[in-house]
Amino acid sequence: MQFLKLNSPLLLAPMSGVTNVAFRALCRKLGASLCYTEFISADALIRYKDQLADHIYDVVPNERPVVTQIFGEDEQKLFEAAQAVVGTCDVIDLNIGCPAPKVMACGGGSALLNDPAKVRRILTRLNTLPVPITCKIRLGVNWDNITAFEIAKIAEDTGCVAIAVHARTASMGYSGNADWSYIKKIKELVNIPVIGNGDITCAADVKRMIDETGCDYVMIGRAAMRDPFIFSRAKHYLKTGKNVDPVSxxxxxxxxxxxxxxxxxxxxxxxxxxxxxxxxxxxxxxxxxxxxxxxxxxxxxxxxxxxxxxx
Ligand SMILES: Cc1cc2nc3c(=O)[nH]c(=O)nc-3n(C[C@H](O)[C@H](O)[C@H](O)COP(=O)(O)O)c2cc1C
Missing domain, CATH: 1.10.1200 (Non-ribosomal Peptide Synthetase Peptidyl Carrier Protein; Chain A)
Structure with missing residues (x-):
């Protein structure tokens, strides 16, 4: 399977409490070529799979393309959760980056960065499903345990169609700066598309990330949450090399x-x-x-x- 053919490299990041169906519609209209759902727990998806309604799972039939992001740590549950949403979305993404203590304490999100063997098992199972699979990672749990390269290779080996890299460690939370040099190194390491993520604040940053890292796509989170116009501005900038006037x-x-x-x-x-x-x-x-x-x-x-x- 291959990653989707998209009309721009601009992706809306998954953001819990933010990227609901309404926000995704707004960003898509302004130029986001692919939008991610908020992360959804595998447990919740399994429990409510017979009623994939609004607040558990809010993907609607006419919104395409869309990525459903799932999180959890249990191989079987993640597989069943993914199975439940096959046919409702274009890509299923595994969260391997959430730094929230309550997610990590259960072994999900960034905690998976410390267990490459388990990641391999999970992604191998997910990749038997008839839908493209991706994952979104951080660099490692902390700077002493950088596992992003190993995980990126596993993603490629197991058949994932792309990998998103938030260039921070889990222990950084949202502090400090994303280190884009790691996005470049991962791009050089794997042959699947790489989605760069972290600290895009304006249209020019998008071009800079592509130029500096060679990444195939750029994922925007907080800047879009504050101003979805970043997608139309970035689209214009990529086409013309010029900024449009600030939004009034x-x-x-x-x-x-x-x-x-x-x-x-x-x-x-x-x-x-x-x-x-x-x-x-x-x-x-x-x-x-x-x-x-x-x-x-x-x-x-x-x-x-x-x-x-x-x-
Ligand atoms: C409010 C909020 C919620 C987030 N929720 C998720 C999530 O559900 N899944 C995920 O993979 N990342 C989540 N993230 C991380 C973002 O997807 C992104 O990786 C991070 O914000 C860095 O990108 P940025 O600098 O463009 O914001 C969240 C970030 C924020 C600010």
């Missing part, structure tokens, strides 16, 4: 209102999530701090929406 606040606000409509459409318009994303969208805007403070005063969905409507 009214344009950003209009996009946020569009997001609100999508949230309502998919029944995801909960006050906590609306506020969380409002906080993200207002970052970088000069008057954002005041708006973020004010948004905390509105406790109900209706009041918060009314406040946003009047901006």
């Amino acid at each position: 606040w009214p344009e950003k606000l209009a996009l946020f209102r569009e997001y609100l409509v999508l949230l309502e459409t998919y029944g995801l318009d909960h006050v906590g999530h609306i506020r969380h994303m409002f906080m993200q969208f207002t970052k970088g805007y000069a008057g954002g701090k005041v708006l973020r403070g004010k948004s905390l005063e509105y406790k109900t969905k209706e009041d918060l929406l009314d406040f946003i409507k009047k901006l």
Whole structure:
């Protein structure tokens, strides 16, 4: 099997609490050629496989292409979970990078980086399914245990169609800087497409990551969460080598209102999530701090929406 043919190298990273079906739709419209779901536990997918509904699994039939990311540590459960979503998505991705203590404590996410033999068993099983399989890794659990090269080779050997590399160790969390030189080394090591990830903050960074590492695709996380326009800006930059004018606040606000409509459409318009994303969208805007403070005063969905409507 091969990786998908995509119309741009720009991918939306999986982000728990962020990359729901509504957010993916927004990013796809702005130029993300492939979007990842939030990570989903293999246990939950198995338990609810007869009702793969909204809040457990929110992929909808008309959103393509889409990657479903699963996490867990049990080979059999991961296989069954993946089996349950075959046919609903274009790629299934195994999370080998989550640094959250509660995920790692169970042996999932980044903890798998320390168990290459188990990764081999899991990926071998997953690759018997009739769907392309990928994995998303960090460099290692810490700098004393860099296993990314071994894991990348295993991914290739077992038939994975691509590998995404977040160029930090698990122990770094989100601190320090992603070390893109590792993306370059992994690109030189394997013959499957490499997806570079970590610290893209603007359109020019996308080009810089491709130039510096030779990666095939660039995955964008936090910068997209704060400003999905990064996809249209990056697309333009890659085509012309030039930046478009900065997005104005009214344009950003209009996009946020569009997001609100999508949230309502998919029944995801909960006050906590609306506020969380409002906080993200207002970052970088000069008057954002005041708006973020004010948004905390509105406790109900209706009041918060009314406040946003009047901006
Ligand atoms: C809020 C949040 C949630 C995340 N959830 C996931 C996840 O579910 N699965 C995953 O593989 N990575 C997850 N990540 C990591 C991102 O996919 C990405 O690897 C990381 O943010 C680095 O990319 P960036 O510098 O472009 O943000 C998450 C990151 C953030 C900020």
